[in-house]
Amino acid sequence: MNLTSYPVINVLEARARLGEGPxxxxxxxxxxxxxxxxxxxxxxxxxxxxxxVFKVGELVSCVALTQSQKLIMTLRHDLAYLDxxxxxxxxxxxxxxxxxxxxxxxxxxxxxxxxxxxxxSRSLEKGQGTLYRYDPDGSLHIMEKNxxxxxxxxxxxxxxxxxxxxxxxxxxxAYDYDPPTGNITRRRTFVDLSHAPSYPDxxxxxxxxxxxxxxxxxxxxxxxxxxxxxIQRVPMPVKRPTSxxxxxxxxxxxxxxxxxxxxxEPEIQESFYSxxxxxxxxxxxxxPSNRFGG
Numbered sequence: 001m002n003l004t005s006y007p008v009i010n011v012l013e014a015r016a017r018l019g020e021g022p023x024x025x026x027x028x029x030x031x032x033x034x035x036x037x038x039x040x041x042x043x044x045x046x047x048x049x050x051x052x053v054f055k056v057g058e059l060v061s062c063v064a065l066t067q068s069q070k071l072i073m074t075l076r077h078d079l080a081y082l083d084x085x086x087x088x089x090x091x092x093x094x095x096x097x098x099x100x101x102x103x104x105x106x107x108x109x110x111x112x113x114x115x116x117x118x119x120x121s122r123s124l125e126k127g128q129g130t131l132y133r134y135d136p137d138g139s140l141h142i143m144e145k146n147x148x149x150x151x152x153x154x155x156x157x158x159x160x161x162x163x164x165x166x167x168x169x170x171x172x173x174a175y176d177y178d179p180p181t182g183n184i185t186r187r188r189t190f191v192d193l194s195h196a197p198s199y200p201d202x203x204x205x206x207x208x209x210x211x212x213x214x215x216x217x218x219x220x221x222x223x224x225x226x227x228x229x230x231i232q233r234v235p236m237p238v239k240r241p242t243s244x245x246x247x248x249x250x251x252x253x254x255x256x257x258x259x260x261x262x263x264x265e266p267e268i269q270e271s272f273y274s275x276x277x278x279x280x281x282x283x284x285x286x287x288p289s290n291r292f293g294g
Contacts, residue, residue, distance in 0.1 A: 003232075005235055008279075010276050011279045023071075029046070030044060030045045031046070031255045037059065074107055079091070096119055101123060102122065105120045106152060110179075111159055116133050116143070116153060117131075117132055120150055148167075151200070167201060171194070174228075201213070202244060206246065244256045252284065253279050256279070258278065
């Protein structure tokens with residue numbers, strides 16, 4: 001394994017409670033991300049340093065781009081749109097009304113424009129989470145059950161493999177992925193981190209097919225080769241980095257969110273910039289963030 005210390009730049013001192021789900025808008029050269037417990041969506045423009053904040057009124061766990069100025073997002077139990085011109089929130093559909101202790105967590109669009117998102121029990125009750133796929137035609141599909149904390153997901157560059165994380169189990173799974181139908185089959189363990197002190201959180205996939213998994217409580221991001229071997233570790237200045245996305249004009253900037261929630265006062269002093277947004281320039285490029293609707 002290669003321990004690589006890239007320069008890590010703190011691009012936004014946001015002090016988020018639970019920063020998550022960064023998405024790169026290649027058209028506007030912006031990064032969107034959420035602060036789950038503060039109920040806001042951030043729109044950060046690196047070229048100007050401007051950070052626009054949208055207050056959505058309740059817990060918001062992830063966002064994805066669409067073909068317009070709107071974002072599709074998951075609230076506590078709802079799918080919704082956020083209009084980035086007006087700030088208006090429009091509900092699409094309520095899901096899991098029968099599970100009041102659940103909430104949604106991570107989500108992402110596949111290369112065909114379908115929105116994948118998962119749920120979790122707020123008390124981390126085992127097996128209460130579900131992975132869903134919401135298609136542009138309005139249909140909702142259950143893709144995986146018996147998940148504890150639905151997290152980091154992504155697709156390989158050849159679109160043959162889908163990656164999915166169940167954080168408390170410390171496992172990143174791989175599935176065979178069928179692009180035309182969106183079906184996933186043959187689940188197997190891609191990475192087992194049960195031996196590690198950290199938990200796999202959000203992830204992204206680079207142009208070489210390697211998986212970058214952000215490590216909650218791990219002070220780092222781990223890069224795994226397509227066959228699952230750990231090949232790189234990138235240290236971070238915070239204990240709880242949460243998720244990452246490739247961006248920038250050349251696609252070689254990794255934007256990383258982080259959290260301050262649950263840290264003791266001594267831990268916050270040790271990890272002073274917890275909750276901020278960071279950027280790391282790498283020697284590899286990523287895949288573009290997919291948009292809902294194809």
